[in-house]
Amino acid sequence: MDFDDTPDQAHLRGKTRQFLDEHADELEHADGPYLEEPGTDRVQALRRTQATLFDAGMIGLTWPTEYGGGAGTNAQQAVVNEELHRARIAGPIGHVGLGMCGPTVLGHGSEDQKQRYIRRLLRGDDLWCQLFSEPSSGSDLAALRTRAVRHDDGWHVQGQKVWTTLAQHCRYGIVLCRTDPDASKHRGLTMFVIDMHAPGVTVRPLRQMNGHQSFNEVFLDDVVIDDSERLGDVNDGWQVALTTLMNERMAVGGGGGELGVRSDALIAHAAERLPRLAANQRVLATHELGKVLVDSLAARYTGYRMQTSMERGKRPGPEASAGKLTAVRVAHATADLGQRLLGDDAVLARSRDGDWRWANSAASTPGVALAGGADEILRNILGERVLGLPSDRAPKPTASESR
Template identity: 40%
Template sequence: MDFNDTPAEAAYRAQVRAWIEEAASDYAEPSGTPFALDDFVARCKAWQLRKFEAGYVGITWPKAIGGQGLTPMHQIIFNQEESRSYAPTGLYSIGLGMCIPTVFTHGAPEIAARYVPKALSGEEVWCQLFSEPVAGSDLAGIRTRAVRDGDEWVIDGQKVWTSFAHRSDFGIVVTRTDFDAPKHKGLSMFIVDMRAPGVEVRPIRQMSGGSDFNEVFFTGVRVADSHRLGEVGEGWKVSLTTLMHERLAVGGKPRHAPGYQALMELAKRVETDSGPAIERADVRQRIADTYIADEGISLTQMRALSALSRGQVPGPEQSISKVVVAKTMQEMTAFAMELAEASGFTVEPGSDLDKLQSSYMWSAGLRIAGGTDEILRNIIAERVLGLPGDLRPDKDTPFSQLKPL
């Protein structure tokens, strides 16, 4: 593995760092008082437009559709430098990281010309409509139906856990267009207007107090066939493009997430019957476990970066990072709450303990987003370790003959 920038990469990093330090100087570390959603959306849109005007969006995308035509390493360098700031990015991570690459990869040129520029500038926000109440990580088990009616498709069904659906202008939705085909072969994907008649979005209140996730209901929603992505019945193939980008996006440690240092500082402050918690062997062992996991995640990410720097495509090893990141965060923050005892639930907004508590509440969702632990362990077993594939008795059975869970 090569941990060093090439001279050209170092020059680009210096350029990006200087621009971000100036452009993002007015974005300070959050104080702990949560921003109102309208304020958060406005801040994200302002930052996205600022990047767009400076030429720091669509860095790896073709110039023909408004991108910069640079290498994945340029994108990684920008992401690394941007992550050092507190500039808001969350509103666009799904749209630009997952949806729009699917649109310009599988959509007609005129579709890409219509949607990509406005997504890049931040004018339009996108969401990903995949999961359903009875089909989460089993994406091929979806039941949302699309029926052709001339040059249009009529969509009926329900999606769930759709991030920022209530603030999105458009979404990509995977549907079942053939119930008599096997589960992976009867799917088709479409672009859907989130304000079209028949689309109903219901925010889901989370225990953290936020409402980022949503239920989305489709009742007789009409979509033009020109807004189909890929061929009819090839929705699984198209979905893999989205999922590849999703797992790359969520594979690393979340931005500004607490690590072993936060746990160490907490252990120094907590007093036990025998003195500071940091002096206890069992506490030190838990901190050491977190440190080892954090370092392993960093090195696995470096392996992926080294592959990209050589023009290679990172392999399924990225799934390892995702499994370890989610598990480590949940275990580390749960231990922090246990260590803090009652004060772990009554924290001062903006404090280090508040950040640990927030990460604890989010960590369970991280073990689901981008593929559950079970799905990713299968990927690691089959594609990294070369073990026999998991039994899939329903693989060739017509979907209409499968019993709902």
Template identity: 40%
Template sequence: MTDLATRPAPADQDPDEQRVRAAAEALLESHPPATTDPATFLGAQFDAGLAWVHFDEGHGGLGVRPKLQKVVQEVLRGSGAPNPVGRNPIGHGMGAPTVHAHGSEAQRSRYLRPLFTGEEVWCQMFSEPGAGSDVASLATRAVRDGDEWVVNGQKVWTTVAHLSRWGMLVARTDPSQPKHKGLTYFVVDMEAPGVEVRPLYQITGEAEFNEVYFTDVRIPDAERLGEVGEGWRVSITTLMNERVSIGGGIPAPGTGMVELAVRAWRDAGRPGGAARDQLVRLWTRAEVLRLTNWRASQTRAAGVPGPEGSIGKSAGAELNQAITEYAVTVLGAEGMLLPSGYPMERPRMAMDVSSAQKAFLRCRANTIEGGTTEIMKNILAERVLGLPGDVRVDKDRPWTDVPR
């Protein structure tokens, strides 16, 4: 029998939860969303420690358990409060955790608040034309020159680079080391001389992705995250948070991507039979994923998320594709036409899925971006199930000796 003295206190007696809830309610009272500019509201949310509650006090957090962020979401939901993720998805989900974990006090103070308010958008520059799933094989070089680093190279598939003020950059600083050991991580000014952003137009007709060229770009050593040669370790923080950010969402029941399928079913006249049965199956899968992510959030510790984030990313990507395939199918001939046409433009936001047809096209990328589904399965096999890893013949060889 469990000793009553060792039982955890009920949630309503948790002092940390009470503190977070009180702060969120005070935020709404002092800054009513209906009459407060979004950037001002988000700045006040950051100052109250409600941006990322598990971050340190003074840097957008209260130093409490990560799962208490859901209390903030519960209080703000339905109030009309702005969504910080939509304004800066890469910065919010990947940049902020990396800066908080590896940045200096000066970097935290400089970057986190305008990142959260969306006043400064961030992008992530890891992948290269010859380094996709094997990011550690990247070739972009950074050479030390006094208190600066001179960077030359190319990155690709860089989401919202055309809107970004800052970028997360991993570059090779010691080619004589094995590929994972000769990397260093930087924050780069996207407006610096020598940074060129070129659009990559997608099947939606938009250029949400970009390729970025660096020609003798100078980065102060003060903008390095982590130690020289420790770039892979810092990158893992970004990558693990990326998978949680992409696949770890916890929407209200029946909302999120599955809501799009329900809307399409209604627009099609609420067909019965197989169409209705398939919709119910998709709704059930979405609810299972939502509850799985919720459970994972309850056990998540502060710092670098575990490999379990790959579950949500992999399952969510495949589910999104199944949902959007259903939506355009149930719409019939209308599902073949993109309502907005193919504008061939550079969007002002990432991952716009304003219609079922657009979502269907955009979700083709879900099983590739943020790590392919095959990579996610490898991570789960090796780090969760303990299965033998893939054979890696170049792991301990100097990068300069690896054929390319």
């Protein structure tokens, strides 16, 4: 794999850098206040930023042109993303739609759904969320209990979802429901597009330990969904959900391996803080810094390898689980080291201080670790589907045991 830009990529990088420099005052920066209530100035500013970047051809580079995309390559999108990071421009507020919901609609939706939804999703005109986890079925997603029952006027949905990211800001979502309670748990599910403003939908934000409210619980009280909003076949929702989950793991762990605070910020932070430490502490911290940076590079290059595989027409597979596991581990280690380098000053860091980002990142990464499946679930996937190990399911009882 050649990590140097091709001439076309170098041209795209220069063009992107020039655009971002010229429009810096119009774009929202990554260090702004966090999102809270719907309709706030920050939310609207982020939506305008996503629209501006989309109009400039910087979002949806790999998506089909007939729905507003650029029909380009993952490498081109990676170049643009790197320049956005360099310029400290906020990433798309619609990242759940871009990374998870949109690919699911593209893969399983009707032509009418694609025409109605995809361009507006890319531009940030409509924000999307993913309604999967429930209070009694998080890691064991297929055990979900939210029911969808078919009537003459459509599907009536009853249940509760939780940990739904940014649901308080969203117009649409994709919701996985049980449509055949008599079928095995993986075979009785169906996926739908849901209007988050429909009667019967109630969103209640959850306060997290980092002080934010990016997660929500969503109550669905006899919400009616037309059959035209179904994604895939009835009772084939698990296969549709796998598309979402694979893309989610790619979104978390396949884009370069850095979540939250980047390694270059950790290097600058260490250069400023290391001289303040005692000699023995400085040796230990320097050793740990080197380990974090090596792991970060390994995660980044693993992400590049997954992107190359997708360039060659392959779908995200179980290797995305390894990328996500590695990316989360690096994020944990980066945030933890950054906070410990502060020493006693970590106690005094406040939400508007530059030092606060270390504590904020440390408190945020546990939530990211759950996205796309907890670590234990991903390790099972790697063991069974990559290493070929036997399933961890309980063995069936023998004849003597069953008597």
